[in-house]
Amino acid sequence: MSFLLSILTAIAMVDARAVVRRDFVPTVNRTTLVGVVTDPHLDRDSCGSVKWGNRVLWTCRDTQYVTNGTVENFFSSSASYSDLNTDGSLPLVTPVPDEFFPSGDYPAALVLYGDNHNTSFFEVQSDECGDNQGGSCSDGSRFVIWPNYPPLITSESSSAIVAYNWIKKAQITSSFQLFQPDPPTSLYRVTSAPGGADSDTLPSVTLINEEFFAVDQWNYGNYGGIVVGGTAYLYAQNNAGDIALAKVATDSVEDSTQYSYYVDGSWIGSRPAINDTSASLNVTAGGQGTFYYSETWQSYVWIGPWSTAEHILSVPNGNSASIGSYTMQAHPEYSGPNEIYVTYTIQDTDHYETPLYLIQFN
Ligand SMILES: *[C@@H]1O[C@H](CO)[C@@H](O)[C@H](O)[C@H]1NC(C)=O
Ligand SMILES: *[C@@H]1O[C@H](CO)[C@@H](O)[C@H](O)[C@H]1NC(C)=O
Ligand SMILES: *[C@@H]1O[C@H](CO)[C@@H](O)[C@H](O)[C@H]1NC(C)=O
Ligand SMILES: *[C@@H]1O[C@H](CO)[C@@H](O)[C@H](O)[C@H]1NC(C)=O
Ligand SMILES: *[C@@H]1O[C@H](CO)[C@@H](O)[C@H](O)[C@H]1NC(C)=O
Numbered sequence: 001m002s003f004l005l006s007i008l009t010a011i012a013m014v015d016a017r018a019v020v021r022r023d024f025v026p027t028v029n030r031t032t033l034v035g036v037v038t039d040p041h042l043d044r045d046s047c048g049s050v051k052w053g054n055r056v057l058w059t060c061r062d063t064q065y066v067t068n069g070t071v072e073n074f075f076s077s078s079a080s081y082s083d084l085n086t087d088g089s090l091p092l093v094t095p096v097p098d099e100f101f102p103s104g105d106y107p108a109a110l111v112l113y114g115d116n117h118n119t120s121f122f123e124v125q126s127d128e129c130g131d132n133q134g135g136s137c138s139d140g141s142r143f144v145i146w147p148n149y150p151p152l153i154t155s156e157s158s159s160a161i162v163a164y165n166w167i168k169k170a171q172i173t174s175s176f177q178l179f180q181p182d183p184p185t186s187l188y189r190v191t192s193a194p195g196g197a198d199s200d201t202l203p204s205v206t207l208i209n210e211e212f213f214a215v216d217q218w219n220y221g222n223y224g225g226i227v228v229g230g231t232a233y234l235y236a237q238n239n240a241g242d243i244a245l246a247k248v249a250t251d252s253v254e255d256s257t258q259y260s261y262y263v264d265g266s267w268i269g270s271r272p273a274i275n276d277t278s279a280s281l282n283v284t285a286g287g288q289g290t291f292y293y294s295e296t297w298q299s300y301v302w303i304g305p306w307s308t309a310e311h312i313l314s315v316p317n318g319n320s321a322s323i324g325s326y327t328m329q330a331h332p333e334y335s336g337p338n339e340i341y342v343t344y345t346i347q348d349t350d351h352y353e354t355p356l357y358l359i360q361f362n
Pocket of ligand 3: 065072116118
């Protein structure tokens with residue numbers, strides 16, 4: 001089986017002209033399996049990353065703490081750091097054989113670190129069946145407090161980095177059906193001092209508002225975002241798959257009255273209804289992915305699974321036991337001009353893997 005991934009160059013973002021899709025098709029020169037991304041003891045799903053001071057911060061969904069093949073803890077999110085070499089390259093090492101990554105499967109490993117204290121990075125609240133930090137409820141349903149996007153940095157100084165995550169307060173049945181098609185959205189603030197490469201202390205996370213956007217409102221920020229010149233552009237995706245856009249000054253992210261919304265080609269102050277098709281952007285997006293800026297192309301680029309776009313990479317789906325491959329994420333912090341590192345998630349019967357690829361363009 002192969003997994004199709006594609007790219008859309010989009011969004012020449014000049015404030016009011018927020019969404020211009022470019023008729024530009026990147027061509028791939030070469031793709032290379034670089035290695036695997038791993039954190040000893042942590043087996044986890046769907047990781048994204050962001051440059052965080054002089055290193056890289058990764059946030060992931062469902063995470064198991066594993067010792068010698070035994071799952072000892074389960075939580076709905078986790079975080080880790082990786083280092084950046086001073087020339088910006090990846091500090092790759094020879095993979096150490098363990099139960100999940102037998103040597104030989106991957107040419108190299110990017111080893112992550114950081115102390116998660118055996119709890120969810122984005123704390124699962126008491127009304128989200130948070131006593132177990134996996135969000136598992138006694139009736140068999142589950143709150144899946146999953147970061148779909150790495151923290152969006154809104155300010156960075158020599159003393160502090162401030163970032164935000166908008167996370168759906170989604171409850172699913174044991175057969176993965178949503179209780180609410182468009183659940184509320186929680187806003188979390190993620191902060192730390194820039195820190196040093198020696199520190200295991202992860203950034204601190206504060207819940208600003210558990211229902212920052214209420215049920216049946218667009219989940220701006222959950223689908224990704226970009227900060228340009230003091231403004232955060234925040235994307236939402238509704239249950240029907242439509243994409244909408246809001247913007248807010250980076251110093252007003254916590255004040256929902258300061259947001260404005262892109263509707264029918266204009267920025268307006270009132271939030272469009274969840275199924276208002278005039279709020280829908282002219283893009284064909286799939287699920288989870290990443291936005292980044294390419295100097296070479298002078299464009300914002302979205303990498304993720306798309307229904308129609310350019311096919312750029314086919315990847316193995318793992319071994320015969322694997323269930324699926326998904327969540328392509330771009331890692332621009334490691335990438336040079338005209339190339340991009342990407343990871344995706346392989347879900348196997350008993351674990352996840354995060355292969356790392358390099359895509360070089362012409
Ligand atoms: C990749 O780039 C090299 C160097 O520019 C070029 O010779 C080669 O034809 C390119 N390959 C593809 C498949 O585009
Ligand atoms: C790991 O588990 C295996 C069997 O499941 C056991 O033989 C081995 O001693 C264990 N290793 C450690 C370090 O606990
Ligand atoms: C996390 O849980 C594992 C397994 O119970 C334990 O070995 C480890 O020491 C714990 N780590 C922390 C920081 O509590
Ligand atoms: C929006 O449309 C979806 C179907 O895509 C439907 O399930 C949902 O109830 C609608 N929401 C509202 C508030 O009308
Ligand atoms: C959407 O974008 C495509 C590609 O730029 C363009 O051909 C099409 O006309 C646009 N559709 C609308 C409704 O704006």
